[in-house]
Amino acid sequence: MLDSAIKEQLKAYLERLQRPIEIVAALGDDAKSQEMRALLNDILDCSAKVSLREEAHARIPSFGVAVPGETARIRFAGLPMGHEFTSLVLALLQVGGYPPKVDQAVIDQIKGLSGHFDFETFISLSCHNCPDVIQALNLMAALNPNVTSTMIDGALFQGEVEARQIMAVPTVFLDGAEFGQGRMTIEEILAKVDTGAAARAAEEIAAKAAFDVLVVGGGPAGAAAAIYAARKGIRTGVVAERFGGQVMDTLGIENFISVKETEGPKLAMALEEHVKAYDVDIMNLQRAAKLVPAAEEGGLVEVQLENGAALKSKSVIIATGARWREMNVPGEKEYKAKGVCFCPHCDGPLFKGKRVAVIGGGNSGVEAAIDLAGIVAHVTLLEFADTLRADAVLQKKLYSLPNVTVIKSAQTTEVTGDGQKVNGITYKDRVSGEEKHVELEGIFVQIGLLPATDWLKGTVDLSRFGEIEIDAKGQTSVPGVFAAGDCTTVPYKQIIIAMGAGATASLSAFDHLIRSGS
Incomplete structure (x- = not known):
């Protein structure tokens, strides 16, 4: 099933197991079951700490990953190959006690969840957003005994896809009811199941001191702006609805100079890691609702958020990007993700x-x-x-x-x-x-795309297409407020152009701070 090179890599990964793990499989005589058996045997060959047993299950073929003696809380109904192979490797490691690479605050939040959460996620093996959801839910299941996570390959279990009217992936069900569709980060999932998370986040944000530069948006333009600002040694913050932005929904990227080819989620992860290498205050999962210009020259600009909190800064860089353009015809909204x-x-x-x-x-x-x-x-x-x-x-x-x-x-x-x-x-x-x-x-x-600028109407000058009008330095019509990327009038909406525009806006914001004596 696995070629020799992949098996050697897997063997190296499984050397990190801190404790024994057990694979609990439900297999039949069909071809897919035989493929799954071959995959599981390859895993067994890679580590003496992995054992296999078979038991009956409603979904065949499928297998769970568990600590021996415990019920499997992570299950794969289908072959986790392609994009999902990483999900399998991470599940093996995390159930085996290898510490996850996420913030301790996230780990504590997962462990503190009360109640029972039974997640089922329908995926396709060609989906580049599905692994993020699977890996997030698997991590929750590995850390909290009250959480279970099952990956279901829609192509393999067509009967369930038809019965549940699933027309898009990933589609997540929680305790049998639809929970969400599309890419979701672990922070987004936790925000939905942890009812007190939003209020705590709003309280923390409201208590923050004013920034020198506040970047609104976490895509390529926003990331570049944050890095350039932080490198100046000034107080920098990023508030973003989703770090990575539209790049997260881009599959193949082959025109990013010096990188022959990559995928959107990989680039987004690299952007976030680069930003986190500097002293930048990242406030994720936050949507901007209103921009309030400074009341006087040299004053503070305010960005109000949908959760009721507000942030103040000496300068602001708007890099909210764009979203998919819709047809705006009858029936479109009603049947979104239903065809x-x-x-x-x-x-x-x-x-x-x-x-x-x-x-x-x-x-x-x-x-x-x-x-x-x-x-x-x-x-x-x-x-x-x-x-x-x-x-x-x-x-x-x-x-x-x-x-x-x-x-x-x-x-x-x-x-x-x-x-x-x-x-x-x-x-x-x-x-x-x-x-x-x-x-x-x-x-x-x-x-095509629409600029995410509805929240700015009546505050900064917008073009007839809703783009923020900027000059060569990224300055908007509001003093101290700059903009960059796909939300602006800059021609050619490209990742590399957005990054350059983010750097330009950041350097201009720094120049503004110097000249205004801020």
Whole structure:
């Protein structure tokens, strides 16, 4: 099952086990069970501290990881390969007593949870967001005896996927009820299950002293701004809704100069580690609600948060990035994650053998259609304009695929469904004016991004597209307030450009502090 190189690496990892662990497997005679048996035997070969026993279970094939004599609280229903192999390795280590690499405050919060929490997470092995959720829940299960975590491969357990109407991954259930969808960090999960966490966080934030530079946003632009500010030796804070930002939802990155290829979550992790190497106060899972300019020259700018707390700073750098643009048609919101999706890499495998649509004829839309064509029965690509905007090489590939239909001059007017999931899409032919309907099971929206600037309306000058208007130094229309990245009027929304803009805004903020005598 595992090649020799992977087995050698696994053997080295398992040398870190602090105590024996037991794998408890439920296997049948089917091909997937045999693959799982081969994987488990490879694990046994890598450490004498690992033992295996079999027992009956409702999901076959599956296996749990436990301390001998205890019930398995971490379970894998499916082969944890691909992106999930790291989840398996971490589960083995953590159940085996190897200390996790998370803040002690997080560990204490997990151990302090009261009540019982039974998590089930449906994933696809091609999903790059799923491992973060699995690893977070597995860690909770490893540290707290009242928590269980089960990974379920949706492609393997199609019956459950259909019964629970799962149309996106990761989808998490808690005690049988839907808990959440999409990527979630361990901090986000804890904030939802620990009812007192939000109030404690608001109280701690409200008590903080004023910053020299406060960065709002934790993506590439925000991270660069924070690092440049901290290196000046001034008091720096970062308040972010989600550290890593939109990068967390990006699969392949092949144009980040000096790095031949990487993945969004890996880059986001590297950004956070780099920021944490400096004396930066990071306040994660916090959404900005309002910007209050300084009352007088040289005064403090205030950023009010949705949790009721407020932060003050001598200068502010806004780097809130952008979010997926929605179609804004009837039915879209009702069927989001019930057939309306935004990530073909993550959710594509759930639509195997089905009919889907891709909305958008730019590079992202055409790439999505090409990827999906290898999985689904048929792809219908709808483009509003009369021509596709994607690169010629992508268009050539798209038109070569036998199970793809391209419809141009198509204005999407409605997403239809049966009350539970998507069953079609309606569009207007912009040439003839005729309204048409396509029956399908999934819709992938790929029409660009919207700047996350709603909270700034009426405070700083915004373009007609909602972007923050900045000058060459990143200065906004409000003194002491700078901006960088995808939320601004800077052309070309690229990671490397956002980082440069973050550095520019930070240097400009420092120059502002010097010149204002702050």
